[in-house]
Amino acid sequence: MSKLLTKSLMLTLAGLMLGSTAARADLLDDIKKKGEVSVATEARFQPFEYVEDGKIVGYGPDMMKMVFEKYLPGVKVKQLDLPFQGILPGLGAKKFDVVITAVTVTKARTERYAFTTPIAEATTGLLKKAGDDSIKVPADIAGKPVGSQTGAAQLQVLKDFNASLGGKGVSEIKEYVGFDEAYADLAAGRIKAVAQSGANVAPLVKSKPETFEFMKETIGPKTYFGWAVRKEDDSASLLALLNKGLLELKASGKMAELQTKWIGFTYDLPDEIGEPAQ
Amino acid sequence: MDFTAVIAQLPRLVAGAQTTVWLSVAALACGAVLGLVMCAARLSGNIALRAVAAGFVSVFRGLPLLVVLLILFYVPPNFGIETTPITAALLGLTLNTAGYQTEIYRAGFLTLPPGHAEAARMLGFSRLQIARHIFLPQIFRVTIPALTNEAVDVVKSSGLLSVIAVTELLRVSQQIVSSTYRPLETYLVCAVFYFVLSSTVSWTGRALERRMSLKPA
Amino acid sequence: MIDLTALAEFAPAIWRGLLVTVEICAVSLMLGLVLGLVVALLGRLPFRPLHWLIRGYVEIWRGTPLLLQLFILYYGGPSLGFTPSAYLAGVLGMSLYTGAYLSEIFRGGFDAVPPGQIEAARMLGFTRLKTVRHIEVPQMLKLVVPPTTNQMISIIKESAVLSVITVPELTLTTTRIVSETFNVVEPYLLLGLAYWSITSLVAFASRRVERRLVQA
Numbered sequence: 001m002s003k004l005l006t007k008s009l010m011l012t013l014a015g016l017m018l019g020s021t022a023a024r025a026d027l028l029d030d031i032k033k034k035g036e037v038s039v040a041t042e043a044r045f046q047p048f049e050y051v052e053d054g055k056i057v058g059y060g061p062d063m064m065k066m067v068f069e070k071y072l073p074g075v076k077v078k079q080l081d082l083p084f085q086g087i088l089p090g091l092g093a094k095k096f097d098v099v100i101t102a103v104t105v106t107k108a109r110t111e112r113y114a115f116t117t118p119i120a121e122a123t124t125g126l127l128k129k130a131g132d133d134s135i136k137v138p139a140d141i142a143g144k145p146v147g148s149q150t151g152a153a154q155l156q157v158l159k160d161f162n163a164s165l166g167g168k169g170v171s172e173i174k175e176y177v178g179f180d181e182a183y184a185d186l187a188a189g190r191i192k193a194v195a196q197s198g199a200n201v202a203p204l205v206k207s208k209p210e211t212f213e214f215m216k217e218t219i220g221p222k223t224y225f226g227w228a229v230r231k232e233d234d235s236a237s238l239l240a241l242l243n244k245g246l247l248e249l250k251a252s253g254k255m256a257e258l259q260t261k262w263i264g265f266t267y268d269l270p271d272e273i274g275e276p277a278q
Numbered sequence: 279m280d281f282t283a284v285i286a287q288l289p290r291l292v293a294g295a296q297t298t299v300w301l302s303v304a305a306l307a308c309g310a311v312l313g314l315v316m317c318a319a320r321l322s323g324n325i326a327l328r329a330v331a332a333g334f335v336s337v338f339r340g341l342p343l344l345v346v347l348l349i350l351f352y353v354p355p356n357f358g359i360e361t362t363p364i365t366a367a368l369l370g371l372t373l374n375t376a377g378y379q380t381e382i383y384r385a386g387f388l389t390l391p392p393g394h395a396e397a398a399r400m401l402g403f404s405r406l407q408i409a410r411h412i413f414l415p416q417i418f419r420v421t422i423p424a425l426t427n428e429a430v431d432v433v434k435s436s437g438l439l440s441v442i443a444v445t446e447l448l449r450v451s452q453q454i455v456s457s458t459y460r461p462l463e464t465y466l467v468c469a470v471f472y473f474v475l476s477s478t479v480s481w482t483g484r485a486l487e488r489r490m491s492l493k494p495a
Numbered sequence: 496m497i498d499l500t501a502l503a504e505f506a507p508a509i510w511r512g513l514l515v516t517v518e519i520c521a522v523s524l525m526l527g528l529v530l531g532l533v534v535a536l537l538g539r540l541p542f543r544p545l546h547w548l549i550r551g552y553v554e555i556w557r558g559t560p561l562l563l564q565l566f567i568l569y570y571g572g573p574s575l576g577f578t579p580s581a582y583l584a585g586v587l588g589m590s591l592y593t594g595a596y597l598s599e600i601f602r603g604g605f606d607a608v609p610p611g612q613i614e615a616a617r618m619l620g621f622t623r624l625k626t627v628r629h630i631e632v633p634q635m636l637k638l639v640v641p642p643t644t645n646q647m648i649s650i651i652k653e654s655a656v657l658s659v660i661t662v663p664e665l666t667l668t669t670t671r672i673v674s675e676t677f678n679v680v681e682p683y684l685l686l687g688l689a690y691w692s693i694t695s696l697v698a699f700a701s702r703r704v705e706r707r708l709v710q711a
Contacts, residue, residue: 040443044456051453054290080363080443081453085674086352093679094355112677150667151674174581174661175671178452181570181659184461188573190580207459279574340694342652344666345687352679431649434560438656448562462571469563476558 028237036076038096043081047262048102059262067245102225104153118224124157127194130213144192147174147182157220158195221277283458294450305371313379338377346370351442363443386421426483430476501681512668527593535601556595562656569660604635644701
């Protein structure tokens with residue numbers, strides 16, 4: 001009798017607890033219930049995510065597919081493609097559940113958003129015109145016009161680097177809505193260098209070696225790319241799921257395989273970023 | 279210049295153009311309904327209705343479409359309202375064109391001879407019947423040129439929808455630029471697409487104008 | 496919901512963007528006005544190839560988005576040996592765009608000038624040029640003020656696309672604030688308010704001009 005009582009009590013308690021978890025909204029539960037997850041991507045970021053034959057492809061989408069197929073089977077992915085300037089603010093405004101696009105993890109961003117384990121290195125370097133002998137080391141950009149993308153972490157790195165040059169800084173830092181426009185302006189000769197991560201310019205330099213050249217020496221601190229969710233508690237379980245999936249891909253060597261396939265080389269990545277340097 | 283990479287992507291540009299066309303057509307149609315309602319409000323004897331309609335026109339003709347779209351897309355979730363890119367896009371385009379169409383219809387209405395309405399009333403037409411059978415056909419006829427221009431403007435400005443995650447003609451072009459690294463060629467082809475679309479609209483408008491003209495053929 | 500301190504923080508930067516927008520619009524609208532008038536007058540010359548040329552200009556510039564025109568001018572110019580600065584490309588692109596629209600409005604205005612007035616002037620011994628200057632242009636101007644200001648307001652609003660060629664105008668400035676502070680509501684509402692103020696001012700001014708022209 002008492003056993004039955006205890007059992008029923010425990011059941012009731014369990015029911016209450018379940019009830020209370022359900023009351024405290026959980027994004028992952030909502031996603032499973034709705035059968036749909038909305039993902040934001042800036043599909044203008046070769047080789048991470050870009051469009052080919054009408055489909056968003058790249059290093060990011062490949063990993064996303066693997067993680068979702070394993071941990072969110074049957075859930076439909078609604079992928080939105082929008083300009084980078086709208087990606088993080090849109091996440092904050094709850095326009096989508098998760099950002100699956102290579103976002104550089106920075107101090108300012110970790111204050112507002114939660115990031116997954118790093119998926120690639122994001123350290124900034126300088127792209128210059130092929131054969132431009134006036135720029136041999138990064139500091140040579142002093143006195144010249146340079147550019148990067150509005151709102152991008154690489155722009156901030158460029159600004160900090162410029163400040164570190166002291167009195168003889170660059171003549172102008174131009175801001176572009178997309179990196180493609182910055183590349184076009186570099187080719188046109190209006191600017192002499194574009195601050196961007198090495199992984200992103202690899203396919204560009206490969207396709208137009210006669211026009212572009214990436215400098216070996218990087219600028220700024222070592223940084224990483226990750227995916228982002230909201231920092232609120234309701235997103236914690238989704239973040240845990242993404243991390244679990246990504247770390248498994250890393251441990252199995254699948255991540256390195258995809259890096260070779262899309263980027264052309266592999267990275268030695270930490271599991272956690274800790275406090276970003278910038 | 280080398281167009282081969284862009285030509286290979288033509289089917290995608292066509293798909294993007296289809297999105298541009300259906301969104302523009304839907305917005306123009308919804309905008310016509312809303313515009314007529316607002317026009318009726320602007321011309322009504324009720325001061326409150328007139329003020330609402332005047333405010334509507336002032337706001338949506340005074341705000342750039344881009345700003346309307348950004349606000350519709352990003353601001354409502356802060357107040358717990360969900361908007362998908364397509365609804366925000368359709369709503370923004372509709373409100374924008376309705377602001378313009380209200381004024382077009384009003385100008386058209388003011389050109390109508392007052393005698394028509396009086397004659398119809400004497401013949402026993404109700405107010406609604408007068409609006410439907412006397413005013414609407416005449417307003418439509420005199421406003422075709424202005425409506426044609428407005429339709430061209432809607433098609434061209436729909437490119438701004440790319441900013442709120444609608445993959446229409448312009449966004450498709452941007453995506454192609456990112457994988458082909460051929461910005462100039464891609465945007466030139468994209469401009470040709472827009473030109474064909476807007477020329478088709480103008481041509482249709484002129485044909486309609488001729489058909490509905492009262493002058494003997 | 497709306498954070499007033501955030502508003503105060505963004506206002507100075509948005510103000511600077513606003514000044515850039517006003518400046519570039521003022522210059523290009525004036526140049527576009529002159530261009531439109533010249534094109535409309537040239538269109539009245541009895542010279543066929545000129546008509547085709549003008550038709551082509553008007554149709555192409557009115558039939559494609561300003562954004563693409565600016566883009567092709569700014570990024571495409573260099574491959575033809577013309578490398579304008581962002582400002583120059585912006586002013587040039589907007590002026591050509593404005594000119595195409597206004598020339599059509601002016602053409603309609605000239606057509607609406609009663610032919611009797613022109614004949615009368617000629618009979619009174621006015622030369623062809625004097626007739627244009629003292630009879631046709633002033634008459635036409637009276638007729639075209641409302642559509643011209645409407646068009647100008649449209650173009651001021653469209654100037655938001657100057658951001659694609661790196662002109663640090665109102666919209667680009669606001670986008671930058673959004674992507675740096677992750678705030679959407681306040682900056683975008685402020686942006687809307689800024690444009691609405693400019694366009695309302697222009698609309699107000701145009702009604703004053705219209706009234707004076709009618710009285711004159």
